[in-house]
Amino acid sequence: SQLAEENPWALSVHEGESVTVNCSYKTSITALQWYRQKSGEGPAQLILIRSNEREKRNGRLRATLDTSSQSSSLSITATRCEDTAVYFCATDSAGNKLTFGIGTRVLVRP
Amino acid sequence: EAAVTQSPRSKVAVTGGKVTLSCHQTNNHDYMYWYRQDTGHGLRLIHYSYVADSTEKGDIPDGYKASRPSQENFSLILELASLSQTAVYFCASSRTGGDTQYFGPGTRLLVL
Numbered sequence: 693s694q695l696a697e698e699n700p701w702a703l704s705v706h707e708g709e710s711v712t713v714n715c716s717y718k719t720s721i722t723a724l725q726w727y728r729q730k731s732g733e734g735p736a737q738l739i740l741i742r743s744n745e746r747e748k749r750n751g752r753l754r755a756t757l758d759t760s761s762q763s764s765s766l767s768i769t770a771t772r773c774e775d776t777a778v779y780f781c782a783t784d785s786a787g788n789k790l791t792f793g794i795g796t797r798v799l800v801r802p
Numbered sequence: 803e804a805a806v807t808q809s810p811r812s813k814v815a816v817t818g819g820k821v822t823l824s825c826h827q828t829n830n831h832d833y834m835y836w837y838r839q840d841t842g843h844g845l846r847l848i849h850y851s852y853v854a855d856s857t858e859k860g861d862i863p864d865g866y867k868a869s870r871p872s873q874e875n876f877s878l879i880l881e882l883a884s885l886s887q888t889a890v891y892f893c894a895s896s897r898t899g900g901d902t903q904y905f906g907p908g909t910r911l912l913v914l
Contacts, residue, residue, distance in 0.1 A: 723900055734806075734892050734905030735845070780844065788852060788899030789835070789860065794844040 695719060695791040696783045702797040705771055713796040715764040715781030725790065726755055726766045727780045735780060735792075739766070771800045805829065806906035808893050814912045821880040823909050825893030833896045834876040835903065836860070836868060838889040845892065851876055852899065883913045 696717045705711045717724065723742045727735040739755040741748040741764065748755045754767045768775055778795040805828045815821045827834065835850040847860030849868035857868040865887060867879040880887055890910050894903040 725902065732908075734894075734908050735903075736905065737902045740902060782903075784900035788833070788858070789847055789850055790900070790903060791847075792837075792845040794842065 696781050696793040698779065698781055698793040698796040700796060701794075702799070704799040704801060706801050707771055707773055709771055710767060710769045711771055711775075711798055711800075712765055712767045713779045713781075713798065715766070715793060717762050717764070717781070717783045719783070721759075721783045723784050724755075724757055724764050725782045725784075726753075726764075727782060727792070728777045729780065729795070730774075730777045738779075768798075773800050773802055776800045806893055806895055806904050808891075808906040808909050810909060811907065812910040812912075814914060815880075815883045816914055817883060817885060819883050821883050821887075821911065821913075823878040823880075823891055823893075823911070825876045825878075825906060826874055827876075827893075827895040827904070828874065829895050829897075829904060830873070831895040831897050831904075832873065833899055833901075834870065835894045835896075836866075836876065836878045837892045837894065838862070838887075839892060839908075840889050848878065848891075885913050887911065888913045 725740045726738045729735040741757045752769045757764045780795045782790040782792045836848045837845040851857045851870040869877045893906040896903045
């Protein structure tokens with residue numbers, strides 16, 4: 693079973709709307725990372741939020757972390773077509789490596 | 803900016819043949835990783851390394867070998883390629899084990 697899992701599997705919004713992707717994980721962590729992967733490219737990190745942080749922002753992106761419920765969310769405001777991508781959460785619960793979820797496919801329509 | 807390059811970018815191999823995928827990073831990072839990506843499975847770790855001349859098994863190492871001859875270079879070797887190894891392979895590097903990972907553009911491998 694997955695140590696980290698995003699939901700929903702896919703979602704679609706219109707440009708300008710906000711979107712939220714959720715992540716649940718199963719073990720204790722020191723940090724959780726959010727990555728974005730555009731079609732034909734490698735993943736790129738968006739935000740790293742440590743276990744002692746509850747919220748982190750990066751421009752239009754906002755990540756939250758709730759270690760008690762072992763969950764995180766990534767919100768994107770004022771979405772643009774170029775935000776269309778697969779969004780992954782990744783946890784460092786395994787020590788020297790990250791464990792990625794399967795990802796949420798986000799489509800931003802004009 | 804971090805730079806990870808992979809070669810080749812795509813490859814067609816025959817079943818039973820040997821395939822070598824190469825990765826080069828100019829980040830001065832100690833950690834390097836090889837992942838495969840298949841539809842519905844996300845990114846799965848094959849091998850990783852935190853120092854030259856040493857490699858570690860990831861979550862799905864069977865059928866793969868890795869080589870880290872220098873800090874900058876990390877190779878993934880398929881000694882006997884199989885149909886099930888058709889996938890996109892990504893290399894990544896990071897400063898430490900739990901740190902931000904910087905990914906290469908990927909290698910699309912098709913085994914026939």
